[in-house]
Amino acid sequence: MRLKKQxxxxxxxxxxxxxxxxxxxxxxxxxxxxxxxxxxNRITSANDSLSNLLGAPAKLFTTRCVLGELKSLGESYGESLQAARNLATARCDHEKRRSAVGCITGVIGENNPEHFFVATQDTDLRNKFQEVVSGSENEFKEIEIPGVPVIFGLRNSLFLEPPSAIQRQYVKSTEEERLHMTESEYKMLQKREINKLANQEASNSTDAHEGLGNQTVMAQPKINAARKTMGVMDEVQFKRKKAKGPNPLSCKKKKSHGSPSLLPNLVCKDGDDASKKRNRKRKSRKSIKLSEADS
Known part of the structure; x- marks a missing residue:
């Protein structure tokens, strides 16, 4: 039974x-x-029990009007007043204190923008979120506050009321309305069609004023387009690779690592050839002293 309920x-x-x-x-x-x-009923861990019920983490809220109502009930509700003060307070812009039913309906509003789950034991408040206001039977927009899930307690367990048949019919009607076009969208489509027709007429008038020469010129792209559609290609899609020449850097002459004389062969003043070795041995001090001693 517990698995079915979950x-x-x-x-x-x-x-x-x-x-x-x-x-x-x-x-x-x-x-x-x-x-x-x-x-x-000693359900102290309210956050854990509600999170287990909804299958996701939950955060509990209350209002100032609810706190004022609990305070007015006397000492018998003192513990519940202290427990309610520990909850987060939702904003309610009421100058005077209202009843809990009126305050909660005011906080939720027409479309429940904050997406609140309402937890209550009041049967009137539970029925209020699923009742239908007077109106036509086929229209489901007359639901006072659609899309408000209700949580209630029964002894030591908590329950979530399933969505009513009216809420399901309301969802189906809204989905059908989304599928159909609105009046503004229909007008936009009409304007687009009118603009397309005007552009086509303008293009046809310009083509009629052109000469036969332009017609022959314009015939070629049509043929090319037809060939493309048939899968025929006029030119080759790729180029064949041709043999290339050698790398010019590989053909470059190697540089000589020696130190040959770069000067040309010149004739000296005394008639001696300039091809003699320029790099002569430098005389050291010892050789100079020996030559002076021999003399």
């Missing part, structure tokens, strides 16, 4: 996430009756 709850959570845009972590708006039920 599957049912996961299915309803997926419905609200897919159709109404609920995202993790889920926000749960609690009233005084739900907080008092948790304390009476």
């Amino acid at each position: 599957k049912r709850h996961r299915k309803s959570v997926r419905f609200y996430t897919a159709c109404f845009g609920f995202r993790e972590p889920f926000k749960v708006l609690c009233d005084g009756t739900f907080v008092h039920h948790l304390l009476v």
Whole structure:
């Protein structure tokens, strides 16, 4: 039974996430009756129990009007008042204190923009989010507050109400409306078609004023286009590789590493050839002293 209940709850959570845009972590708006039920039945770890119920982390909220209502009930609800003060407070712009039902409906608004789960034990508040306002039977926009999941407690366990048949029909009607075009989109398409026709008429008028020479010139690209469609190619798609010459750097002459004399053969003044060795041995001091001693 526990597995069936979890599957049912996961299915309803997926419905609200897919159709109404609920995202993790889920926000749960609690009233005084739900907080008092948790304390009476000793469900102390409210965050863990709600996260297990929804299959994702949850954050609990309350309002100032709910706190004021609990405070007005007296000492019997003192513990529930302290527990409610530990929760995060949702913003409610009410100058005067309202009842919990009126405050929660005001916070949720018409479309539930904050995507709140409502946790309550009040049957009137539970039915309020699924009732239909007076209107035509075929229109499902007369739902007062669509897309508000309700959580309630039964002894030591918590339950999530499945989406009603009216909510499912509302989702189907909105999906069908999205498939059809709106009036603004239909007008935009009409303007585009009118502009296309005007451009085609202008292009046809310019082509009619051109001469026959231009017609012959314009015939060639049409033929090329036809050939491309048939898969015929006029030119070769690739070029064949030709034999290239040798690398010019490899043909360069090698430089000689020796130190040959670069000067040309010149004739000296005394008639001696200039091809004699220029690099003569330098006389050392010892050789000079020996030659002086011999003399």
